[in-house]
Amino acid sequence: MERRVNWSKEHFIGFAMGLILPLIGSYLFYTFGWGSPTQRAFKTALSSNLLQGMDRILAYAYFVKFGVVTNIIPFLILNQLKKDRMMSGMIGATLIYGVVIIYLILSQ
Numbered sequence: 001m002e003r004r005v006n007w008s009k010e011h012f013i014g015f016a017m018g019l020i021l022p023l024i025g026s027y028l029f030y031t032f033g034w035g036s037p038t039q040r041a042f043k044t045a046l047s048s049n050l051l052q053g054m055d056r057i058l059a060y061a062y063f064v065k066f067g068v069v070t071n072i073i074p075f076l077i078l079n080q081l082k083k084d085r086m087m088s089g090m091i092g093a094t095l096i097y098g099v100v101i102i103y104l105i106l107s108q
Contacts, residue, residue, distance in 0.1 A: 007089075014078070014089025018071055022097055025070030026063040061104040068097045 071094050078087045
């Protein structure tokens, strides 16, 4: 027996949240998350075009990884609110980010 998954409005809202929140988290990490001298040197190298080619792609994968972590807090809130459909949309978006990160890391 075949079971068909019907995407509802809640699925799409969760999927959109799962795609947008990591971008916001990456931006905030890039802007405010620099504490150690190594990270400041890395930010300087990234902004001054010292990183070229694959190193630059891996740097962006690094930021996306930290951005995806921002999905955890809304996911836990949705879990407490019993919004299972929104949670499944967020999981789908997070899996897409995971595939992109793995592709960027393995393509070097």
